Amino acid sequence: MKITSFNLMSYADIDLSVKEKFRSAWVLLPNSYFDPQKGHALYNRYLDELELADELGFDGVAVNEHHQTAYGLMPSPVVTASALARRTKNCRIAILGNAFCLRDNPLTLAEEHAMIDCITGGRLVTGFVRGVGTEYFSFGSNPVHSLERHKEAAELVVRAWTETGPFAFEGKHFHLEYVNLWPRPFQQPHPPIWCPSQGSLETIEWAAHPDRKYVYLQNYSPRESVGRYLDLYREIAQNYGYEATSDRIGWGAPVYVGETDEKAIEEARPHIEMLFNVLLPKASELMFFPPGYMSPQSLQHILKHKKANSGGVTIESLMERGIIIVGSPDTVRKKITDYHYHMGFQELVTMLTFGTMPAEMSERNIRLFASEVMPALKALTDREYKGFERKTPVMAAQ
Amino acid sequence: MEFKAETVTLGGATIALKRGGTGEPVIFLHGADGLTEWPALLDELAKTYEVIVPDLPGFGHSNAPETVDDISDVAYLFMDMLEAMKLTNVRIIGHSLGAWAALEMAVRSCARIHSLSLLAPAGIHVKGHPKADIYMIDPDEQARLAYADEALGKAASDRALVSKHQEQAILNRIASARLGWNPRLYNPRLERWLHRVTCPVQIIWGDTDRIIPTPYADAFAALMPKAKVVKLAHCGHLPHVEKQAEVMGLLTPFLKA
Numbered sequence: 001m002k003i004t005s006f007n008l009m010s011y012a013d014i015d016l017s018v019k020e021k022f023r024s025a026w027v028l029l030p031n032s033y034f035d036p037q038k039g040h041a042l043y044n045r046y047l048d049e050l051e052l053a054d055e056l057g058f059d060g061v062a063v064n065e066h067h068q069t070a071y072g073l074m075p076s077p078v079v080t081a082s083a084l085a086r087r088t089k090n091c092r093i094a095i096l097g098n099a100f101c102l103r104d105n106p107l108t109l110a111e112e113h114a115m116i117d118c119i120t121g122g123r124l125v126t127g128f129v130r131g132v133g134t135e136y137f138s139f140g141s142n143p144v145h146s147l148e149r150h151k152e153a154a155e156l157v158v159r160a161w162t163e164t165g166p167f168a169f170e171g172k173h174f175h176l177e178y179v180n181l182w183p184r185p186f187q188q189p190h191p192p193i194w195c196p197s198q199g200s201l202e203t204i205e206w207a208a209h210p211d212r213k214y215v216y217l218q219n220y221s222p223r224e225s226v227g228r229y230l231d232l233y234r235e236i237a238q239n240y241g242y243e244a245t246s247d248r249i250g251w252g253a254p255v256y257v258g259e260t261d262e263k264a265i266e267e268a269r270p271h272i273e274m275l276f277n278v279l280l281p282k283a284s285e286l287m288f289f290p291p292g293y294m295s296p297q298s299l300q301h302i303l304k305h306k307k308a309n310s311g312g313v314t315i316e317s318l319m320e321r322g323i324i325i326v327g328s329p330d331t332v333r334k335k336i337t338d339y340h341y342h343m344g345f346q347e348l349v350t351m352l353t354f355g356t357m358p359a360e361m362s363e364r365n366i367r368l369f370a371s372e373v374m375p376a377l378k379a380l381t382d383r384e385y386k387g388f389e390r391k392t393p394v395m396a397a398q
Numbered sequence: 399m400e401f402k403a404e405t406v407t408l409g410g411a412t413i414a415l416k417r418g419g420t421g422e423p424v425i426f427l428h429g430a431d432g433l434t435e436w437p438a439l440l441d442e443l444a445k446t447y448e449v450i451v452p453d454l455p456g457f458g459h460s461n462a463p464e465t466v467d468d469i470s471d472v473a474y475l476f477m478d479m480l481e482a483m484k485l486t487n488v489r490i491i492g493h494s495l496g497a498w499a500a501l502e503m504a505v506r507s508c509a510r511i512h513s514l515s516l517l518a519p520a521g522i523h524v525k526g527h528p529k530a531d532i533y534m535i536d537p538d539e540q541a542r543l544a545y546a547d548e549a550l551g552k553a554a555s556d557r558a559l560v561s562k563h564q565e566q567a568i569l570n571r572i573a574s575a576r577l578g579w580n581p582r583l584y585n586p587r588l589e590r591w592l593h594r595v596t597c598p599v600q601i602i603w604g605d606t607d608r609i610i611p612t613p614y615a616d617a618f619a620a621l622m623p624k625a626k627v628v629k630l631a632h633c634g635h636l637p638h639v640e641k642q643a644e645v646m647g648l649l650t651p652f653l654k655a
C-alpha cells in the first residue's frame with residue numbers, strides 16, 4: 001500500500017462564533033475574519049508538515065482546491081504544489097484535485113501541471129474534480145453544465161498532454177483554435193490521474209472506463225459507503241471487460257494516533273468536531289448541491305434528510321461510522337489493516353492535520369503515524385486482501 | 399374550469415401545455431418555480447379567454463431538448479410554437495422568468511402578440527440591487543420570501559417541504575438554473591433592444607417583492623416609457639397569487655383593449 005499525507009490547510013485560527021453569525025464558513029463568511037499574519041504562519045506550518053511527511057518516508061503528499069472558505073485555504077493547489085516541488089525530494093506531489101472544468105480555459109492548469117511535473121522530474125499526480133457545489137457560486141459557473149464541462153475539460157487536458165500540437169479542440173464548452181502545450185509533462189504519456197469523490201456513480205463509471213482507468217479515491221465517507229463505492233469501481237471495470245487492479249483504488253480519511261485509545265480520542269475531539277461542526281456546515285443544502293450539480297434523485301434524497309446533516313457531530317459518531325480513524329498506534333494499524341482486508345485499496349490518503357489542531361499536535365501525529373503505523377501498512381498487498389466478490393451479475397457496460 | 403393537457407412537438411422539443419376556456423388566446427408563461435402550484439387566476443381568465451399554459455423547456459412535463467441552452471432558445475422555440483399552433487393576437491401574461499421569456503419573444507417580433515402583461519419580470523439587471531439568490535436558498539426559504547404576508551409565506555414554505563411535489567420542484571430548479579444561473583436571471587443584451595417591443599405592455603409589481611426588488615420596476619418604467627407600471631401594496635413576488643383580485647382588475651380592461 002502507498003501512503004499519502006494530505007493537508008487541507010484549514011484556517012485553524014478561526015473565530016468559532018462565526019457559524020452562528022454567518023451560518024457557514026463557505027462563501028458567506030466575510031474575509032475580514034482572515035488575518036494575513038496568521039495566514040502567513042499557517043501556510044508555512046502546513047507546508048512544513050508536508051515536507052516533514054516527505055522526510056519521514058510517505059509515498060506522497062497531497063493538496064487540494066477550495067474557494068472563498070475558511071475550510072481550506074488553497075484556492076490554487078498549484079501554488080502549494082509548486083512550493084513543495086523544490087522542497088520535497090522523493091515523494092509524489094498529488095493535486096487532489098484541481099477543478100479544470102471551472103476555468104474558462106482549462107489549459108492554463110494543464111500548463112501549470114506540466115511545469116510542476118517537469119520541475120519535479122515526474123513526481124506529479126493530477127486530480128480531476130468538478131469542485132464542490134459552493135465553488136459554482138464562487139466562480140459563477142453553471143452547475144447544470146458541471147458534468148459535461150468536467151468530462152470535456154479532462155479530454156482537452158489529456159489530449160493537450162499527449163497529442164502533438166498545434167491542433168484545434170472543438171468542444172461544446174471549450175473551443176480552442178490552438179492547442180500546443182509547452183512544456184509537455186515529464187511523465188509519459190502523462191501524469192497519473194486520480195478522481196477524488198465522495199461517491200458519485202457518474203464519476204466512478206467515467207474513471208473506470210478502459211480508456212481512462214483513473215485512480216478512484218473515496219473521501220470522507222462512512223466505511224459502509226467506502227466499501228460499496230470501491231467495490232462498484234471493480235464491478236464497473238468487470239462490466240467493461242477487465243479486472244481493476246487495486247492500485248487504481250484509494251481511500252482518504254482523517255487519522256489521529258495517540259498514546260492510547262482514550263488519549264487519542266480526547267486529544268482529537270475538539271479539532272475533528274470543529275472541522276465537522278464549524279468548517280463543514282453550509283447555509284443551505286443548495287449551497288453544496290446547486291441545481292444540476294447532481295441527479296434529481298440524489299438531490300431529493302439530500303433535501304429529505306436535511307435535518308440530519310446540520311452539525312452536532314461527535315467524534316464517537318465519526319469513529320463509529322468509520323469516517324475517521326482514531327486510536328493508539330495498535331488500534332489504528334489494526335483498523336486500517338482490517339479495512340484493507342475488506343476493500344483492498346492500495347492507495348491510502350491520510351489527513352493527519354485537521355480543524356483547530358495546533359502545530360505540535362499535528363507533528364506528533366505525523367511522526368507517530370509514520371513510525372508506528374505506516375511500515376505495517378506499506379507492507380500490505382493484494383495477498384492481504386480478501387479479494388473482490390461480485391454481488392451482482394456481470395452486465396455489459398453501456 | 400377544466401384544462402386539457404396537450405403536447406406540441408417542435409423538432410426535438412416536446413412542449414407540454416394545458417388549455418382551457420374559449421375566446422381570444424392568452425398564454426401564461428410561468429416563473430422559475432414552474433406550475434407546481436396552479437394559479438387560480440388562470441381559471442378566472444379561462445371564463446373569457448382561451449388560456450394556454452405551457453411548461454417552459456425542462457419544466458413540468460416539457461422535455462429539456464439539446465436545442466435549448468439559454469433564454470433566446472426559449473424565445474425562438476415559443477415563437478415557433480405560436481406559429482405551429484397558428485395563434486395570432488396573443489395576450490401573453492408572464493411571471494418572473496416567464497415574463498423574461500415573453501420580453502425576449504417580443505423584441506424579436508410582436509407580429510403574433512397582442513400585448514404583454516408582465517408580473518415582476520426578470521431579464522434585466524439593476525446595478526447595486528441584487529435579486530434574491532434563488533439558487534442558494536433552499537426551496538422552503540424561497541417560498542417564504544415570495545410572499546409579503548407572513549402567514550401566506552409560512553404556509554407556502556410548509557408546502558415546499560412536502561415531498562409530493564419535490565421531485566418536480568427539483569427538475570424545475572435545474573431547468574431554471576440552465577437559463578438563469580449566469581448571469582443571474584438576466585440577459586445583458588436585452589435592455590438595448592426593448593424599444594423593439596411595439597405592442598402594449600403592462601408591468602405589475604409587488605411593493606414588497608423580496609425576490610426581484612422594486613428598483614427593477616422603476617428600471618423597466620425608464621427603459622419602456624410607454625409601458626404601464628403598477629405597484630401593488632402589501633404584495634410580494636407573486637402578485638397573481640397574493641393579490642389575485644387586484645391583478646384581475648388590472649388585466650381585465652388591458653386584455654380587452
